[in-house]
Amino acid sequence: MSQQFLKPSSLLSKVSPFRVMTVMKRADELEQQGRKIVHMEVGEPDFSTAQPIIDAGKAALDKGLTQYTSAPGITALRDCLSKQYKEKYGVDVDRERILITPGASGGLTLLANLLVNPGDGILIGDPAYPCVRNFIQLMAAEPQLVPVGLEENFQPNLELLKQHRNSASKGIWLASPNNPTGTILERSELESICNWAKSNGLHVLVDEIYHGLHYVDDLPCALEIDQTCFIVNSFSKYYGMTGWRLGWIVVPEQFIEQANILAQNLYISASSIAQYAALAAFTEEASKIFEERRDSFRQRRDYLMEALSELGFGLSRNIEGAFYIYADISNFSDDSEEFCHDMLENHGLAITPGTDFGDFEAKKHVRIAFTTDMENLHLAVSRLRSALGKS
């Protein structure tokens, strides 16, 4: 007998691969063939890590700080974050409520294990970052998709959440700013959602990994509104530390102990080197670099919004954060996968079909990431113009 009947977990059948990976792989192949591809598929800043953080990382290595840290992370880093919550958002977040995680991924894993039971329903927007519904699937729970379109600024609102909630619903997972749509949850909307969740015993988890990379004056942290929210955040995007794999979560006080037990079990600790390096992210020197980079992203957004709008793409009222535009392609195609395939193969432009992010109107949307420089954006726009017969 052979092991042919050895099968992977049946939960995996519901976990989808990312189409963006196929796009990236094919783009690489075309580049190997000598083609010039404009990369607008990648969810990663094109800047490498700021020098003060690099230097701090090297100093940590020279000091031999290569051991496990405590499971929730080094005190100094948790203190920096606690201080920042006070200074930036005016909220008191005790250090003990902050756990440093191996990337936001590690934080999401921890919170999924902390909050979700098999059979639970979790309300999430559609479109959303695909990992989120996959994490829920892997917990043998049910992602309860709340379809949101241009009209809702691609964010769930109270009315829609009420419609989709049922007896299985246990929590609401939000993201502000959102990937793939770049939209944020307005303060008033977040308030009504939190109040409703509280009075109905639903937990609220807010992905704030694009905080910092926002282009509006008022981007509330959910903790300003409700200290019992669960927060996922990251050093990847605003702080430009993707490859270091460093993030954090904030949990309500009564969940501290269990979150620590899970951290010990799930990952022991986040990278010691990344943690010591990240301390430099809170220096004035680093802040200046981050703000300059944010300005660059803002300029790119402004340019792209206008150009795409002119070309006939349908766009959100406003791209308020992150580095994505979720564009309606109805004027050109009713199949985003085909559209993306054509753009890559025939026009050297790598973008991601909406089908990576959910079901709702996914075939009429594409995600365009402005994670490349202005020169490439100009090239992208001119390629789009010619592809769409507008030149």
Added chain:
Amino acid sequence: MSQQFLKPSSLLSKVSPFRVMTVMKRADELEQQGRKIVHMEVGEPDFSTAQPIIDAGKAALDKGLTQYTSAPGITALRDCLSKQYKEKYGVDVDRERILITPGASGGLTLLANLLVNPGDGILIGDPAYPCVRNFIQLMAAEPQLVPVGLEENFQPNLELLKQHRNSASKGIWLASPNNPTGTILERSELESICNWAKSNGLHVLVDEIYHGLHYVDDLPCALEIDQTCFIVNSFSKYYGMTGWRLGWIVVPEQFIEQANILAQNLYISASSIAQYAALAAFTEEASKIFEERRDSFRQRRDYLMEALSELGFGLSRNIEGAFYIYADISNFSDDSEEFCHDMLENHGLAITPGTDFGDFEAKKHVRIAFTTDMENLHLAVSRLRSALGKS
């Protein structure tokens, strides 16, 4: 209404905290009070990372290699591991079957999600590394504990596995060398287990994170015996890279695609810096350092085995790998937690009660880690001698 009724996942009630953490915390407190504590509770080599790896990490930072890598890891590192499987164990392991993970923890998380469904039974030895049964609990599956004692060299054998297998059993999770016992699975035993598993459709997962740190001539890799085994390994122990959080897994060919999808979802990629640094682990210069360190561990083991035996501890036939001695304290106490508490509070010796590792005879065993230098080991033995009234 308040959120008082917001509760953590019910699965968490089965996940135990590590007692070793309490020991470490109390040891720290005593040190703050000026006491000298001998640390033999820590499962981490006392050497910091070898200089060639440190240098490679710094070079990676200078080159700005701070982006996500592909989910299964950089090709060069997977090739080093593939080559090593050929050279050290004589087995062909295609690079595609090797995935680099954020620590062995990340690998265990991935494999748990890949292989385990809610309700499944997984056969594991008792005692074992506590995370393993906790991972199984978190998947809403059942750890099917196979009690193993001194007589079985603390490793499950075929007869015992047959006894404990039932209709829910889906897999066998082994560890060789084992934490907390330092014992290995003999080649012949591993062969009969793998054959039986194969003909009964049970998957076999082998934790080999202490490979390299072994003191016997023949320590088989499970892949030598059966290429359909799942392997978890790590750069933490033999390669001394704990704080970097880097490990790897090997999966059978037909699981490659799903393992990649899980990697993308669960952690995106392991640390880029750690991956580039780890390339230096395969240089001759680094190998020399690792072998010197292994010799140190062997000397410590030899010294401790003799000393503990003389003092009246009951020991395994042989400590064949890792840096742990799982010692029977029946001659002194029938309560390992009390014994460890007394050793720490009254004799300044931090060791871990067997109750961290399972149920079977856990109250009559303690784990003693030789992760401290000879000077401290001499001090530990003299403290034990006096504590046990042998001086």
